[in-house]
Amino acid sequence: MPDSAIRPRKEFGKTIAADITHRLREEIIACALPPGEPLRFDVLRERFGASFTTLREALTALAAEGLVDAQEQRGFRVAPVSRQDLIEITDARVLVEVELIRRSIQRGDDDWEIAVISTLHRLKRIEQRDPEHPLRDPEWKIAHRQFHQALVSACGTATLLAIRAELFDRAERYRHLSANFRPRPRDKAGEHQAIMQAAISRNADLAVQLIETHIRSTADNVATYAAHLLDTE
Amino acid sequence: MPDSAIRPRKEFGKTIAADITHRLREEIIACALPPGEPLRFDVLRERFGASFTTLREALTALAAEGLVDAQEQRGFRVAPVSRQDLIEITDARVLVEVELIRRSIQRGDDDWEIAVISTLHRLKRIEQRDPEHPLRDPEWKIAHRQFHQALVSACGTATLLAIRAELFDRAERYRHLSANFRPRPRDKAGEHQAIMQAAISRNADLAVQLIETHIRSTADNVATYAAHLLDTE
DNA sequence: TCAACCCATATTTTCGAAAATCATACCGTT
DNA sequence: AACGGTATGATTTTCGAAAATATGGGTTGA
Structure with a gap:
């Protein structure tokens, strides 16, 4: 056919x-x-x-x-954007992601560790190869998404994973919104590295703290550099 | 026209x-x-x-x-049902509902207190008037839903409320699943009363603990009395 | 001048026929 | 008898026309 x-x-x-x-x-x-x-x-x-x-x-x-x-x-x-919506998405993401990271760290097996390490490796390679603004590089976007996905992939609950995926998409839209105005990306590589290490060493409290900071600081960045797009609505 | x-x-x-x-x-x-x-x-x-x-x-x-x-x-x-799905929905509900109750208790104003008290009052009236199996009474269902809705209504985040509503619906389906086989409803009236009092007196920790118990024991009941429907799939 | 109404146009929403796809039973071959 | 392929019927999926609804402009009357 x-x-x-x-x-x-x-x-x-x-x-x-x-x-x-x-x-x-x-x-x-x-x-x-x-x-x-x-x-x-x-x-x-x-x-x-x-x-x-x-x-x-x-x-x-x-x-x-x-x-x-x-x-x-x-x-x-x-869907329109607003500062309030960004705040709500961020809070919801922290709530869910923290729970899923804890579960994954508790339940993750060898394959999970390998997935976390390898997805981070690929992400770093892309960042080295091309130090441009990451969010404009489709490959970086995919690798970034896959790393964060790998981190929570061992959580064992499809229901919360589906909710997480939705929130991730909605948050990514806000990141794109500010990408054109953000002068230079902050040091995400270091943050990702630290999160990976905390996860692999099964330090749940640290990993959770790092993830929350990661999510919130990204959202703060968006709120700062896309401010002109968030208030006039 | x-x-x-x-x-x-x-x-x-x-x-x-x-x-x-x-x-x-x-x-x-x-x-x-x-x-x-x-x-x-x-x-x-x-x-x-x-x-x-x-x-x-x-x-x-x-x-x-x-x-x-x-x-x-x-x-x-x-959508098919399964024990695993019930567990996941229950865990997700606890995670979200606990967060929303805390927020509501912190932010709730007079109108919120009135809504909580009055929706509980209506629920109790219906239970007194008609001591039959509650889940077969459409009025009880609505009143029950509205009481729980009122509890979290002051949380201030539409995003999490929407997620909560979805999970509530999916959980209610499981309650219906077991309703025909459950011999007699446990003392929900007392639980609801205690939750209301904890909420109104702004005792967040107690309210959270009561809600979690409420959700989990309901799910346990479902898992027990609908066991024959959950395993053969 | 202003508001209310109606008409004309733009847009969404709904419908049932037609195309595409899947499931099953049948047939021929090994 | 077992297997593979194929025709047939059942079901889903897609389409564009037609109906329903909203929008905007212009006219009328106060």
């Missing part, structure tokens, strides 16, 4: 709807679709080559994830 | 999709649609009088909430 010739665009997921959900999510997180932007069906239809209903399904899913704002009978728009 | 004559069914939400999402959610939580049940479009179409795409949108939303399981290209089914 030469289906790739007939329908070339179905990279992620088996259905078109799942595929578009994925692509839209990426664009919203990257702020290629800026916060508050109206999502009109005519435009999306042309952009993604899908029908009304398929797009509607994707937007509904993203609305449940908090990346899209559904206004009944008045369409959809990219 | 006599729209009620033309389209009588749009009780919750402005759009049909939102309405059906709501109705389906209720039925799944109440186990009127049992766990694992395939959700075929033909059947749903007749049951809810909506078209394929509208139903699809509703199911997609519920899948994001964890009440429906979407199997790509193979349709939807009511």
Whole structure:
């Protein structure tokens, strides 16, 4: 079946709807679709080559994830940003991530340690190779995400992991929001290294403290350098 | 415009999709649609009088909430239940609810106290009036939900409240699952009273401890009396 | 001048037919 | 009998037209 010739665009997921959900999510997180932007069906239809209903399904899913704002009978728009929302996401992330790190440190086996070490290694390699602004490098983004994912991967609870993933996405959108205005990234490499060491040495209290600082200082940075985007809404 | 004559069914939400999402959610939580049940479009179409795409949108939303399981290209089914899932939901609820109770106790004003007291009062009235099995009484269900909602309503973070609401729904489904097999409800009235008093007297540590016990003992009850439904899956 | 109303247009929302995909039973071959 | 492939029916998934609803502008009347 030469289906790739007939329908070339179905990279992620088996259905078109799942595929578009994925692509839209990426664009919203990257702020290629800026916060508050109206999502009109005519435009999306042309952009993604899908029908009304398929797009509607994707937007509904993203609305449940908090990346899209559904206004009944008045369409959809990219979820707006606000200082309050950033604070709430940050607090929620700390609450969940701290719990998951503790569980992972308690339950993690050899494979977990290897995953943590190797994902950090890859992250550092990318940072060395290309000292540019990390958030503009798609590879860095993926590696960064995978390192943090690895840290909590041994927690043993899919429910909290799913919640964590949602919050991570929403937070990453804010990081992108400020990426264009942040003068130079702070020393994340050192922080990641310290977190890895605390985790591998099973020092849960230290790891938790480092993670909380990591999350909160990132959010503070965003709040500082994207201030002009957060208050005028 | 006599729209009620033309389209009588749009009780919750402005759009049909939102309405059906709501109705389906209720039925799944109440186990009127049992766990694992395939959700075929033909059947749903007749049951809810909506078209394929509208139903699809509703199911997609519920899948994001964890009440429906979407199997790509193979349709939807009511999310299955399992002992592990119950444990995870319970742990997640404790984590979130404890945080929200603390915040509410710290921030709650007079209106919050009034809401807590009055929702508990209504709950007790319903329990006195009708000593039957509470979970079979829709009024009790609503009052119970509203009491717990009131307790955390002053927390000041919509993000965590939304997560809490999702987890509450998923847990309530498990309560319904065991309701038909539980011989007699334990003394919830006393527990609720104690929680209310701890909250109003701003004794956060006690309130947190009571809530955790409340949530966990309910889950234990479910695990005991619905054991035959949790292991054979 | 201003508000209220109605109309025209833009946009969303819903529908059922049509296409794509999956599941099953059947058949032929080994 | 076991296996692999294929046709068939059942089901999901997608599409674009049509209905429903919102938006904006212009007119009227006070």
